[in-house]
Amino acid sequence: MKQMNWKELPHAGSILKAGNANEYKTGSWRTFKPKWVEENCIQCLFCWIYCPDSAVMVKDEKMTGFDYDHCKGCGVCAMECPGKKGNKAIVMEEEGK
Amino acid sequence: MAITTTKTVAVTGNQAVAEAFRQLNPDVMPAYPITPSTGIMESFTKFVSDGKVDTETILVESEHSAMSACIGAAAAGGRVATATSSQGMALMWEMLHIASGYRLPILMALVNRALSAPLNIHGDHSDGMGMRDCSWIQLFCENAQEAYDNTIMAYRIAEHKDVRLPIAVNMDGFIISHSIESMQYITDEDVKKFVGEYLAIDPLLDIENPKSIGALVLPDYYMEHKRAQHQAMLNVKKVVQDVSAEFAKMTGRKYELFETYRLEDAEVAIVALNSAAGTIKDEIDRYREKGVKAGLLKPRMFRPFPHEEVGGALKNAKAICVMDRADSYGSYGPLFMEIASALAPFRGPVLFNKIYGLGGRDLMPLDVDQVIDETAEVAKTGKVKMLKEYITVRS
Numbered sequence: 001m002k003q004m005n006w007k008e009l010p011h012a013g014s015i016l017k018a019g020n021a022n023e024y025k026t027g028s029w030r031t032f033k034p035k036w037v038e039e040n041c042i043q044c045l046f047c048w049i050y051c052p053d054s055a056v057m058v059k060d061e062k063m064t065g066f067d068y069d070h071c072k073g074c075g076v077c078a079m080e081c082p083g084k085k086g087n088k089a090i091v092m093e094e095e096g097k
Numbered sequence: 098m099a100i101t102t103t104k105t106v107a108v109t110g111n112q113a114v115a116e117a118f119r120q121l122n123p124d125v126m127p128a129y130p131i132t133p134s135t136g137i138m139e140s141f142t143k144f145v146s147d148g149k150v151d152t153e154t155i156l157v158e159s160e161h162s163a164m165s166a167c168i169g170a171a172a173a174g175g176r177v178a179t180a181t182s183s184q185g186m187a188l189m190w191e192m193l194h195i196a197s198g199y200r201l202p203i204l205m206a207l208v209n210r211a212l213s214a215p216l217n218i219h220g221d222h223s224d225g226m227g228m229r230d231c232s233w234i235q236l237f238c239e240n241a242q243e244a245y246d247n248t249i250m251a252y253r254i255a256e257h258k259d260v261r262l263p264i265a266v267n268m269d270g271f272i273i274s275h276s277i278e279s280m281q282y283i284t285d286e287d288v289k290k291f292v293g294e295y296l297a298i299d300p301l302l303d304i305e306n307p308k309s310i311g312a313l314v315l316p317d318y319y320m321e322h323k324r325a326q327h328q329a330m331l332n333v334k335k336v337v338q339d340v341s342a343e344f345a346k347m348t349g350r351k352y353e354l355f356e357t358y359r360l361e362d363a364e365v366a367i368v369a370l371n372s373a374a375g376t377i378k379d380e381i382d383r384y385r386e387k388g389v390k391a392g393l394l395k396p397r398m399f400r401p402f403p404h405e406e407v408g409g410a411l412k413n414a415k416a417i418c419v420m421d422r423a424d425s426y427g428s429y430g431p432l433f434m435e436i437a438s439a440l441a442p443f444r445g446p447v448l449f450n451k452i453y454g455l456g457g458r459d460l461m462p463l464d465v466d467q468v469i470d471e472t473a474e475v476a477k478t479g480k481v482k483m484l485k486e487y488i489t490v491r492s
Contacts, residue, residue: 003317003318004318004321005321006320006321006322006324006325006328007325009318009321009322009325010299011200011261011298011299012198012199012200012201012261012298012299012310013310013312013314013318013322013325014299014308014309014310015308015309015310015312016299016306016308017308018307018308018309
């Protein structure tokens with residue numbers, strides 16, 4: 001994205017377009033990456049509730065995976081995941097492995 | 098009472114500014130009382146209670162909240178004013194940067210008072226100088242008439258599309274705020290016509306166009322924001338000149354970026370802000386009669402500071418004493434630093450600095466005489482004894 005110079009900035013640097021946070025990709029901030037283990041998932045959607053970045057993708061009330069463009073890898077989802085019979089449905093893996 | 102004819106009145110500086118506020122009729126006025134500015138809010142809230150203005154006053158729990166409420170109301174799209182002094186301004190300080198960074202044309206009447214400690218309620222410029230670097234436009238006023246006139250002109254300057262910065266109008270606590278002077282009011286109709294309707298830029302209450310202000314800006318954009326702000330400050334000078342010229346047409350009262358008094362051929366020059374200028378002018382007259390070529394430069398616009406013009410006006414003097422009613426401890430007085438910068442391109446005058454009148458200590462005619470005598474001596478010898486020294490102090 002081309003960066004604006006000081007003459008191109010909107011007055012007072014206000015953000016005049018609503019809902020544009022989606023355009024700001026934060027996925028590169030990640031050190032650890034959540035991995036979804038589908039067979040252990042009970043579809044409780046705790047991960048979706050707790051995710052601070054709305055990076056848990058849900059379709060028809062079912063968890064379908066992660067939006068890695070925005071997930072910062074905080075690990076809250078993996079921490080909250082109850083899993084099935086003691087086996088987590090979300091595990092954190094080191095990025096780039 | 099509505100003012101329908103131009104008339105001469107006897108009022109205090111605070112009453113004059115409150116009257117200007119009534120005529121400006123701001124949308125919102127958040128304030129917290131502090132001596133010596135309390136009189137402004139006291140008179141103004143009476144106007145509110147009597148239905149003379151449409152203003153909503155917000156009585157807050159501190160000055161930090163007062164400035165925060167000013168920012169919220171101005172961002173919403175309102176014309177906003179407040180009044181404060183000293184520690185009150187100090188408590189507003191972090192929010193002053195937000196007001197200017199958001200480019201909100203808020204008007205503040207700053208009744209200059211010394212900062213604690215020691216606790217003191219009287220007039221000096223340490224509060225005004227404390228907000229020097231906050232990106233607010235700062236106008237300084239010698240008397241009630243100037244405080245009133247500059248307050249009437251303030252929105253026109255601050256709200257100009259090339260500027261959009263907050264503005265503070267300074268007058269000396271007690272010496273001006275509480276002394277009764279004769280001065281002239283402009284009619285309500287003329288003020289209304291002069292000030293005009295307020296056109297907010299990107300107001301938050303325009304709910305059809307949702308927007309965010311005050312977002313986090315990282316190193317990749319921060320400097321661009323600040324460069325744009327610097328440009329707005331650069332644009333102030335011309336706007337002040339244009340608005341003042343229009344004001345002169347309406348009232349006959351002419352205001353420049355600074356006032357010069359018998360300075361044109363002066364060899365001995367004094368530079369001072371605000372009320373002290375009155376006393377200094379009297380003494381300059383006396384010295385002129387004795388054959389001493391003395392003169393005064395009194396800055397009106399302190400931020401942005403018109404270095405080029407001030408330098409040009411002072412460059413032919415032989416010696417200049419800059420009198421500061423505030424100190425930058427461990428350095429020179431704040432006004433001295435500006436004058437030294439203004440004269441940097443010129444090799445003419447010898448320059449020195451006196452600190453006077455802190456905490457409301459009187460500056461008597463005899464004190465001014467001492468300064469003129471010493472400056473005349475420096476003009477003759479070219480030698481300065483002390484670059485910076487306190488006067489009006491027991492030694």
